[in-house]
Amino acid sequence: MERMNSTQLTEFILTGxxxxxxxxxxxxxxxxxxxxxxQMGNLLIFLTVCIDSQLHARPMYIFLGVLSIMDMGTSSIIVPRLIMNFTPGIKPIPFGGCVAQLYFYHFLGSTQCFFYTLMAYDRYLAICRPLHYPVLMTSKVCFLMVAGAWVAGSxxxxxxxxxxxxxxxCGPNQVDYFFCDIPAVLRLACADTTINELVTFVDIGVVVASCFSLILISYVHIIQAILRIRTADGRRRAFSTCGAHVTVVTIYYVPAAFIYLRPEANSPLDGAAALFPTTITPFLNPLIYTLRNKEVKLALKRMIGDRRAMSKN
Known part of the structure; x- marks a missing residue:
């Protein structure tokens, strides 16, 4: 653990x-x-969207299917290494592995922010401009949005x-965190990190603030449109289509803002907050979208029914 000014580190140790x-x-x-x-829950959602003809032709569920891929990826980047910390012995992560973990975490994390924004925009068009929805949200537009979110995230x-x-x-190499993330890694740098911290704050702040603002604006218009619906059943159905999205946005953005958008990002609560976007949210997303979405539940029943029919034949 000695600080060696002339030696570049080749590995890090995650304290967990x-x-x-x-x-x-x-x-x-x-x-x-x-x-x-x-992994099983998100894979089930992805397969359901791909197999069910009533879902994979609708942008809302295309976004949901891609979101499932991102949840599987985020979980696979973070959780296996977290699990290793509960086994005996010290298990260092190579320098290149730390770089890859940080890159893919922020790649998928920012892409997820963009997707939540796209999903809010999709709900805005479906509820506020239903007659124009088929023209404004075509398959081509949906594909371009998905591709743009992936490119921007990368x-x-x-x-x-x-x-x-x-x-x-150049040392020490002990990362006081359970994965390689920016605030924890920067504390080990053998140089002034003021500029890096400022750029990180501004960059992540712009992504989070702009995405959240667009989501908020979309839902202001959505709520206004829902309140104009005359029947209670119509309002209930409209709210139900947005409830799952609002829930996952809340449990994703609040911890992210707590970790990255504070002047002093070195709190003992950072690790607990980071468990939400890395571990808890990917686990809860399939449950939230299946329990609160009748169309997904019906698609799952159709898929299970078809499987049973094929097994009997």
């Missing part, structure tokens, strides 16, 4: 999350089960990874 030693096995099994259920991730790892790292 603090826990009582007696809970080691419980936490190992807990996060392992969470990871398995996350650029954002590349900027953050490049800015973070262009600095020299």
């Amino acid at each position: 999350i603090p826990y009582p030693p007696k809970l080691r096995i419980f936490l190992f099994l807990f996060f392992l089960v969470i990871y398995i259920l996350t 650029i954002h991730g590349a900027i953050q990874a490049t800015l973070t790892f262009c600095l020299p790292y």
Whole structure:
């Protein structure tokens, strides 16, 4: 752990999350089960959207299917390494592995922000401009939006990874976090990080603030349109189509803002907050979208019914 000014680090050690030693096995099994259920739940949503003809032709569910891929990716980047921390011994992560983890986390995280915004825009068009919806939200437009979100996310991730790892790292190599993220890694740099912290704050702040503002504006118009619906049943159905999206946006943006958009990003609560976008949200998304969305539940029933019919034949 000695600081060697002339030697570039080749690996980092992730300290993980603090826990009582007696809970080691419980936490190992807990996060392992969470990871398995996350992968299975999101894979089920993705397959349902792909297989069901009534879903994969609608932009709202195309976005949901792609969101499931991102949740599987985010969980796979973070949770296996987190689980390893509950096994005996020190398991360092290579320097290149740390770079890749940071890049893909911010790549998928920013892309997810863009997708939540696209999903809000889709709901705005469907509820506020239903007659123009088929013209404004065509398959081509939907594909371009999806591709644009992926490209913008990859650029954002590349900027953050490049800015973070262009600095020299000569020791110590202990990252006081459960994955390689910007605030924790920058504390180990052997150089002034003021500019990096400022650029990170502004860059992530612009992405989060602009996406959240567009979502908020969309829902202001959506609520106004829903309140103009005369029947209580019509208002209920309109609200139900937006409820799941509002829920996942809330549990995603609040922890992200707490971690990155504070002047002092070195709080013991950062690790607990980071568990939400990295572990809890990917696990909850399939549950939220299936329990609150009748069309997804019907599609799952149709898919299960078709499987049973094929097995009987």
